[in-house]
Amino acid sequence: MSHSSQSTSGQVPGKELYESLTALLGEGKVSLAGDVLDTHSIDKWFASHRPDIVVFAESTADVSKVLGFANERKIPVTTRGAGVGYVGGCVPMRGGIVLSTARMNRILEIRTEDGVAIVQPGVITGDLQAAVRQLGWDYPPDPASLKECSIGGNIATNAGGPRCLKYGVTRSYVLGLEVVLADGRVMRCGGSLHKNKTGFDLIGLFVGSEGMLGIVTEITARLIPKPKSRGMLAAVFPDFPTAAKTVQAILQAGHLPSALEVTDAFTLAAARKKLGAEVFPPGDGHLIMEIDGRPAAVASELEELQDLLKSCGAGEIRIAREDAECEKIWQLRREFSYSLRDTGLTKLNEDIVVPRGKLVELVNFARDLEKETGIAVACFGHAGDGNIHTNLMVEDYLDPVIRERADAALDKLFTWVLSHGGAITGEHGVGLAKKPWIRQALGEVSFGVHREIKTTLDPNGILNPGKFLDE
Amino acid sequence: MSHSSQSTSGQVPGKELYESLTALLGEGKVSLAGDVLDTHSIDKWFASHRPDIVVFAESTADVSKVLGFANERKIPVTTRGAGVGYVGGCVPMRGGIVLSTARMNRILEIRTEDGVAIVQPGVITGDLQAAVRQLGWDYPPDPASLKECSIGGNIATNAGGPRCLKYGVTRSYVLGLEVVLADGRVMRCGGSLHKNKTGFDLIGLFVGSEGMLGIVTEITARLIPKPKSRGMLAAVFPDFPTAAKTVQAILQAGHLPSALEVTDAFTLAAARKKLGAEVFPPGDGHLIMEIDGRPAAVASELEELQDLLKSCGAGEIRIAREDAECEKIWQLRREFSYSLRDTGLTKLNEDIVVPRGKLVELVNFARDLEKETGIAVACFGHAGDGNIHTNLMVEDYLDPVIRERADAALDKLFTWVLSHGGAITGEHGVGLAKKPWIRQALGEVSFGVHREIKTTLDPNGILNPGKFLDE
Incomplete structure (x- = not known):
């Protein structure tokens, strides 16, 4: 089974597409401009493929109309959030339509009494986080790109981040979805409910489906009360095995940090080169941990962890008790990436x-x-x-x-x-970057079930074709 | 679409089934005894239907053989864990085979260094919890029936419990599954990994699928470091709205209790009748909350919560700082059920x-x-x-x-x-008890998608027929 034969990219000329889609959606939502097509050909990975046309959907109805239209004509539709993925997931490998959700970027409602926020897929993750934190609540998922990635993209890849250790990945914070199916039908799953066993877990099926099963047009996100306090520790270790052993010791002692980050010698060397040797005392392993909770709890746990780190052989230990100090340690963590880039x-x-x-x-x-x-x-x-x-x-x-x-x-x-x-x-996510290894990773039975589900929900293979289930 | 026409219950006589299945599986795994058939006709709900035969699977290979056999002959197969469900989910409404996982009850491995336990589906939830707690770790899901329900049944219904508020439902603790598909193929998803974005979330699809999509034969469960301490508060309120308002106040103040349980006037009256009026001072609303974490944190949060409860209008407040006292409060919570039974x-x-x-x-x-x-x-x-x-x-x-x-x-x-x-x-879960309302609850599009997925994974409709997707 290959969906490639079903692609009509190039068969329907851009101009005809432009006229049909403008007639369907109204003026100002469709573009054939070269720079727009270029921007929508790539993400942060290395692949590039031009779409025939870009649609800027503004509503669920728009998305539904585009999919109804495309499905009937077997035109590929590749959904795009903020386009900051790392695996080529939103690159339109078979041309056709790129459907951008960038204009569907409204936070529709935040209801702390229900512990939920209802948002459109184009909302930037960091904006949602900032909005709910102002109200004393939290949306925990924190992918490194949170200032530029969108919730829709996070859902497509079931995005993680450092705080997943304690708080779980994106899936754990999706209580409800509105999804437009390949044929344009609009489906709602779940709602503003913190528990729900009504039928199969279709929300889970769509979260992480990389735009291959449907297009998410509305998200009901789960919020939690924002922990009142946080603290961090950063420590250098003589070598990586000692740092890794300390990870085990921390968890075995009953701590569940919100984040627990490790760094190897190569990365430390690059960081010393960029920032100066004095920033990281000698040692070939490094650990950062963040804890959060009630202020008294954080204070006493910081002391416990400091003792534990010492007993595990840590060299210099840095402790951050206030937000500003914590941010400095996180900044150090980000410097690891920049230092590697600087090589x-x-x-x-x-x-x-x-x-x-x-x-x-x-x-x-x-x-x-x-x-x-x-x-x-x-x-x-x-x-x-x-x-x-x-x-x-x-x-x-x-x-x-x-x-x-x-x-x-x-x-x-x-x-x-x-x-x-x-x-x-x-x-x-898998996208294009991991495509060569997906069959081996899933095994033949699971790969087969993936294809069966894909064919069931998208019989014409129009949704994000050319990705990990296609040849 | 109805799977009922595909049921062959009664078409293949029990004796013939017995011989074929014994030839397939070996001696001692198949039963036609009247009392065995009776026991396997019911759960804790009101429905009852006799199977033609009961198979006690002892391995994945057994399950695979039974499904291969049944699928070819279109014989219904209803999987049964410990049979303590509340909605008739494991009642074999179309007869055929009841496949019991009761003998697949081994904890295969607990690896705290990886934070996982690998178990068979027949393991009693409470046994797993006890085993990992001895090692200083925890498997948090705590359905009320945990001393008698099995992990397999918990997965079928995505079971919850009081501590889901902080810790999430069963789905959050399943990292890997081995599933036998309707045609006998064995599929593995996930593994001993705390994050995994390899393909679609098939684990999520099978968790909560009520035995209608496949049979789970092995589970890799996620463990967390066991919180070192816990504490509880119980408080009476003048009326239910005040108790409910206090729930809001607790969360808005940034507390995330592991459990937060409310009781209404009717239940309180029944409990007073059973236990004596002195157990619950006057008041028509009641709250129980449990917090956990580091000892110092729990101690200070109990004080904070006590103040908060007072300011919200609580009458008598009971505080439990030690395990034994906590258990007494949970015992009180259980008495609510018994008191209602005593009516x-x-x-x-x-x-x-x-x-x-x-x-x-x-x-x-x-x-x-x-x-x-x-x-x-x-x-x-x-x-x-x-x-x-x-x-x-x-x-x-x-x-x-x-x-x-x-x-x-x-x-x-x-x-x-x-x-x-x-x-x-x-x-x-839905089972039979909620079946009349499932279409309304899901909506037509979602109901349709449920049926499409069911047909894809179980084209002959042999898995738990007669349940919520059938007429």
Whole structure:
């Protein structure tokens, strides 16, 4: 089964599409402009493919009309949120229509008495977070890109972030969805309800479906009371295994930090080069942890954790008791990314996951891979989840020779990860970047069930074709 | 579409089934004994239907063989865990095979370094909880029946419990599944990974699917570090609206109790009658809350909550700082159920959900319904989730006249709930009890999608036929 044969990209000329869609939706919602098509050809990954046309939907009715139209004519429709994905998920590989939800960016309602916010998919995640925090509530998911990514995109990839250790991923904060199905039918699932066992979990099916099963047009998000206080600790360790052992000691002692981030020697070296050696005292492993809760609880837990870190062999320990100090530590965490960027190399950021007990094995493997391939590998990320961003540092991924070498190294990495009970993606999604390994990752039975479900919900294969279920 | 025509119950005689299945599985796994068939005809609800035969599967291979056999012959297969469901979900309405997972009751592995337990579906939930707590870890889902229900049944209904307010339902604790599909294929999803975005969320699709999409044969459960301490408060309020307002005040003040339970006047009156008036000082509303965390945190939060309860108009406040005292308060909570039972009436326990802000409206409606129908209505339950067990107290539900009146009252209740943005089931599932209202609850589009998915995964309609997607 391949949906590629069903693509009509190029068969319906852009101009005809423009006229039909304008007639359907009204003026000002459709564009053929070259720069618009270019912007909508890419995300943050390396793939690029031009759509035939871009539609800026402004309502559920718009989305429904576009899908009804496209389904009848078998025109590919690729949904786009803020376009900041890391795996090429919103690149319209078969042309056709890019449906942008950027204009559907209203926070419709925040009801703290029900613990919910109702939003359109184009709302920027950070804007929702800021709005609910002003009311003393919280929307916990915190992908690194939260100032520019949209809730719709977060739903497409079931986005994570550092605080997922305690708070869970995007799925845990979606109570209700309005979804337009491939044929234009509008379906509602769930609502402003914190528990709901009405039928199958269709919300779960659409969250993380990468635009391949339907288009989400409204989200009812779960809010929680915002913890009144937070605190952080950052510590340098002599080596990575000691840092990883400390991760285990923290959890075994009954702590559940909201975030627990680890960094390897390569990344620390890059950070020292950028920021100065004095910022990170000697040591080849680094841990950051955040805790939150009632003020008295945070204060006493910071002391407990400090003692625990010392007993685990930490060198310098930095403690942040106030918001501003915490932000400084998070800024340090962000510097790890910037420092890698400053090496001048291209960072292939792979969001692999291993069982939490295999962190040391993973980093040892990364060192071996480095020796074997000559490609530097930098590891840092969400230690508590076993979700370690493993960055292959290459010169220019668009250079075919370098790309071939890099892909061979990625293949070794993913093969190792899968043979050690891991996953090829923890929070970025499959998209195009992980497509070559998805069958191996899912296994044949699951891959088959994926295709069966896809065919059931999108029989003409118009939704985001060319991605991980297609040849 | 109806699967009923596909049932062959009665077409293949029991004896022939017995011989074929024994040849397939070996001796000692199949039963035609009258008492075994009787036991496997019911759960805790009112429906009863005899299977033709009962199979006690002992392995994934057994389950796979039975499904391959049954699918080819279009014989109904109804999976049964511990049989303590509240909605008739495991009653074999079309006869055929009851496949019991009771013998698949081993905890295969607990790996605290990975934060996981790997278990078979027949494991009793309370046994898993006890085993991991001994290691200082926790499996938080706590359905009231945890001492007798099985993990497999919890997955079938995505079971909840009081502590879901803070910790989430069963779905939040399933990291991996082995599922046997209707045709006998064995599928694995997820693993010992705390984050995973490999493909669609098939785990979510099977959790809560009430035995209609596949049979779960192995579960990788997520564990969390067990909070070191807990504490509870119980308080009487002059009336229900004041208690409900206090629920709002607690959350708005930034507390997130692990449990937050409310009780109405009717239930309190029954409890006073059973336990003596001195146990509950005068007042028509009652709140119980549990908090957990680091010892210092729990101690200071108990003080904060006590002050808050007083300022909200609480009468007597009881505080439990130690485990044994906490258990006494939970025992009180359980007495609410027993007290209602002691009225001599049959309790139709409906696990409806309303938006949290509508608790008072719900209880006011319950009072009106009582007046209108003459059927007493007792409300208590998970206030934080808006998941209030609304108990219609009837004389004998099996008496057709009484049942007709009760069903008419239930119809009024569910219609009101749905028109107020609520759900007809929060944690028990649909089964047979909620079947008459499922179409209305889901809406036509979602109901249609449910059927499409069911047909895709179970084209012969052999899995738990006669339930909420069938006529």
